[in-house]
Amino acid sequence: MWAILTLLVENKPGILFKVTHLFRSRNFNIDSISVGVTDNPEYSRMTITTYGDEKQVEQIVKQLDKMIDTIEVKHLDEHKTVYRELSIFKIKLSNANDSMEVNKLANAYGGKIHDVRKDSIMVELTATPDQIRAFEELAKPFGIIEVARTGVAALQRSGA
Amino acid sequence: MNKMETMTGARALMVAMEKEGVKEVFGLPGGANLPMYDEFARCNIRHILVRHEQSAAHMADGFGRVSRKPGVCFATSGPGATNILTGIATAQADSSPMIAVTGQVPVAMIGKDAFQESDIIGMANPAVKYAFQPRSPDEIPMVVRKGFYIAETGRPGPVLIDIPKDVQQKEASMIFPDEFKIRGYHPWTDPDIAHVERAIEMLLGAERPIILAGGGTIISSAFAELQSIAELLMIPVVTTFKGKGAFPENHPLSLGPIGMHGHAEANKMMTEADCVLAIGTRFSDRSVGTFEAFEKRLKIIHMDVDPAEIGKNQTTSVAVVGDVRASLRIMVKMLMQKAIKRTEENTWIKHVKETKEYWKENLKLHPGEMGAAKILRKLREVLPHESIVTTEVGQHQMWASLFYDVIQPGTFFSSTGLGTMGWGFPAAIGAKVARPDVPVVDIAGDGSFSMTENSLATAVLEDIPVIVFLLNNFTLGMVAQWQRTFYNRRMIGVDQGKCPDYVKLAESYGAQGIRAQSMDELDKAIKTALTSDVATVIDIPIDPEEDVLPFVAPGTSLADMILPS
Numbered sequence: 001m002w003a004i005l006t007l008l009v010e011n012k013p014g015i016l017f018k019v020t021h022l023f024r025s026r027n028f029n030i031d032s033i034s035v036g037v038t039d040n041p042e043y044s045r046m047t048i049t050t051y052g053d054e055k056q057v058e059q060i061v062k063q064l065d066k067m068i069d070t071i072e073v074k075h076l077d078e079h080k081t082v083y084r085e086l087s088i089f090k091i092k093l094s095n096a097n098d099s100m101e102v103n104k105l106a107n108a109y110g111g112k113i114h115d116v117r118k119d120s121i122m123v124e125l126t127a128t129p130d131q132i133r134a135f136e137e138l139a140k141p142f143g144i145i146e147v148a149r150t151g152v153a154a155l156q157r158s159g160a
Numbered sequence: 161m162n163k164m165e166t167m168t169g170a171r172a173l174m175v176a177m178e179k180e181g182v183k184e185v186f187g188l189p190g191g192a193n194l195p196m197y198d199e200f201a202r203c204n205i206r207h208i209l210v211r212h213e214q215s216a217a218h219m220a221d222g223f224g225r226v227s228r229k230p231g232v233c234f235a236t237s238g239p240g241a242t243n244i245l246t247g248i249a250t251a252q253a254d255s256s257p258m259i260a261v262t263g264q265v266p267v268a269m270i271g272k273d274a275f276q277e278s279d280i281i282g283m284a285n286p287a288v289k290y291a292f293q294p295r296s297p298d299e300i301p302m303v304v305r306k307g308f309y310i311a312e313t314g315r316p317g318p319v320l321i322d323i324p325k326d327v328q329q330k331e332a333s334m335i336f337p338d339e340f341k342i343r344g345y346h347p348w349t350d351p352d353i354a355h356v357e358r359a360i361e362m363l364l365g366a367e368r369p370i371i372l373a374g375g376g377t378i379i380s381s382a383f384a385e386l387q388s389i390a391e392l393l394m395i396p397v398v399t400t401f402k403g404k405g406a407f408p409e410n411h412p413l414s415l416g417p418i419g420m421h422g423h424a425e426a427n428k429m430m431t432e433a434d435c436v437l438a439i440g441t442r443f444s445d446r447s448v449g450t451f452e453a454f455e456k457r458l459k460i461i462h463m464d465v466d467p468a469e470i471g472k473n474q475t476t477s478v479a480v481v482g483d484v485r486a487s488l489r490i491m492v493k494m495l496m497q498k499a500i501k502r503t504e505e506n507t508w509i510k511h512v513k514e515t516k517e518y519w520k521e522n523l524k525l526h527p528g529e530m531g532a533a534k535i536l537r538k539l540r541e542v543l544p545h546e547s548i549v550t551t552e553v554g555q556h557q558m559w560a561s562l563f564y565d566v567i568q569p570g571t572f573f574s575s576t577g578l579g580t581m582g583w584g585f586p587a588a589i590g591a592k593v594a595r596p597d598v599p600v601v602d603i604a605g606d607g608s609f610s611m612t613e614n615s616l617a618t619a620v621l622e623d624i625p626v627i628v629f630l631l632n633n634f635t636l637g638m639v640a641q642w643q644r645t646f647y648n649r650r651m652i653g654v655d656q657g658k659c660p661d662y663v664k665l666a667e668s669y670g671a672q673g674i675r676a677q678s679m680d681e682l683d684k685a686i687k688t689a690l691t692s693d694v695a696t697v698i699d700i701p702i703d704p705e706e707d708v709l710p711f712v713a714p715g716t717s718l719a720d721m722i723l724p725s
Contacts, residue, residue: 062472066468071343
């Protein structure tokens with residue numbers, strides 16, 4: 001099971017270390033992690049995605065909740081959550097048509113074009129990890145030079 | 161708001177600790193904690209000097225388990241801090257309240273690989289309940305207040321306070337707070353009444369119910385409540401090793417500890433039960449064997465103060481989260497209100513009692529005069545019931561579990577989680593500082609005792625007369641037993657030689673050393689030690705070939721117990 005966890009934590013040095021250390025010492029893996037300060041500068045929000053069966057995810061949520069520096073820990077239901085990841089692709093352009101083709105593909109996924117060169121083009125894509133993977137598959141035939149991904153940021157929908 | 165006072169960080173530390181009721185600190189000075197040490201000249205806290213920082217941590221741990229208030233240990237930066245790390249991890253594994261205060265290099269030197277610098281906050285992170293590193297002196301009063309609160313509330317544990325030397329030295333206006341808030345820390349949950357009700361129904365509906373009392377029962381002093389429930393519902397009680405002595409072991413319903421070296425009758429009845437009320441236990445592998453075999457047969461009612469323990473190792477049928485004493489009190493009250501009291505012995509209880517009787521008669525023991533069972537039963541016979549016993553780690557520890565019956569609850573302590581050799585002696589010293597009015601005995605083996613035997617200096621110089629009851633087989637006995645059992649008697653790295661002579665060793669420190677080679681000598685030695693005003697080592701040579709039995713091999717279930725042949 002792929003799980004999205006959201007953590008409200010004290011915005012203090014060393015908290016990210018403690019959270020990631022907990023995953024390591026309890027034998028869990030982090031799939032992606034993103035951290036940023038909230039509207040209240042005393043808190044940061046971490047979004048962590050991980051894999052595990054229901055029991056394992058429940059256990060890691062409890063262990064995170066037990067940490068004194070975590071204010072709130074939630075396992076989000078992905079159907080009741082807005083979650084997005086930012087990715088940047090640098091894609092190879094081999095012939096004259098490629099630029100237009102990549103443009104079309106990017107448009108289809110709501111991506112933005114940056115830094116168009118003779119032999120490469122950059123696409124910025126904000127989407128769900130599934131959509132990013134799908135885009136990646138379609139971009140592969142052109143030749144992917146580099147990819148950078150931020151990890152997921154997520155918030156539960158109101159009333160969910 | 162309290163009035164402000166100007167003082168150094170080191171002074172503020174001592175004042176704040178006095179406010180927490182600290183009377184003793186176990187420790188060893190060094191360059192980076194000298195400003196704190198200088199403050200002992202100006203406060204009412206007694207400093208107890210150790211010969212190795214690990215022992216300071218174990219002393220604080222022993223003190224904490226007995227007094228249920230955090231014991232305090234001091235160490236300097238670098239190696240001082242890394243030396244106490246084993247002691248901190250031991251306290252964490254056994255949920256023992258502790259405050260460890262380390263010196264650190266000055267703030268400006270942190271990260272520069274300075275002399276005696278170690279990133280103790282980073283190293284200790286997975287082994288502490290919480291860690292603080294105040295960066296300015298005025299943080300210290302709040303850090304101490306929160307540190308003690310975190311260490312002793314909920315599931316207790318060790319808290320590290322790492323103070324850079326310049327933060328100790330600088331002056332600031334200090335406010336000593338009464339009130340404070342920790343947003344992410346909620347140590348107590350009120351037990352859910354409906355869950356307690358379901359637990360009672362489940363116990364009443366079970367054919368073969370059993371109570372499994374863990375260490376949490378002792379930490380929350382739920383002795384009377386546990387006994388009431390066992391008696392009202394007439395349910396037999398087994399314990400984990402850490403829960404040993406949560407229930408009087410001379411009680412007709414007591415079966416003793418389960419586990420790798422549990423009592424035969426306890427393991428047997430645990431494997432026959434159909435419903436267990438598990439109190440303050442984390443279902444460690446050493447207690448329950450393979451988890452799958454354990455949970456397949458059983459309905460599990462789990463009471464624990466730590467919600468993360470529910471479902472960690474076992475799937476539970478009913479969970480009651482909260483202080484186990486509070487949960488058990490609710491249960492007792494409900495039983496009283498419903499006027500539930502069993503008086504007739506059912507077939508299960510009769511079977512339990514017969515099994516207990518059978519193993520009392522039929523467990524084969526070492527035939528010699530100085531077999532482990534006879535030695536430990538002699539100790540029990542002579543020691544007053546209120547005496548506190550600690551153990552080291554190894555064969556003697558498991559023999560103590562098997563043959564030393566705890567009659568007054570909460571008088572038996574051991575390093576059960578981390579299994580730290582060398583724990584028992586310094587822990588006994590800490591226990592004696594907490595309870596100078598009762599005899600304190602460390603049931604020891606030679607391998608384990610030799611790891612912290614230099615604490616004899618502390619016991620003698622600080623006038624802390626504990627007794628080391630040394631079952632001496634000149635061998636790392638438990639390892640030797642595994643080599644005999646699993647490695648075809650290839651004995652590697654276990655022979656300790658007849659080295660040292662423990663009587664002479666004790667005497668060289670100014671302690672009393674007595675060798676006991678017969679039951680008569682042993683009887684006299686214990687009585688002499690009990691009336692002595694100096695620490696005593698009773699050296700008891702035993703057969704190095706004696707095994708601890710019964711034995712549940714690692715990775716097997718309690719039903720696969722190996723018995724003496």
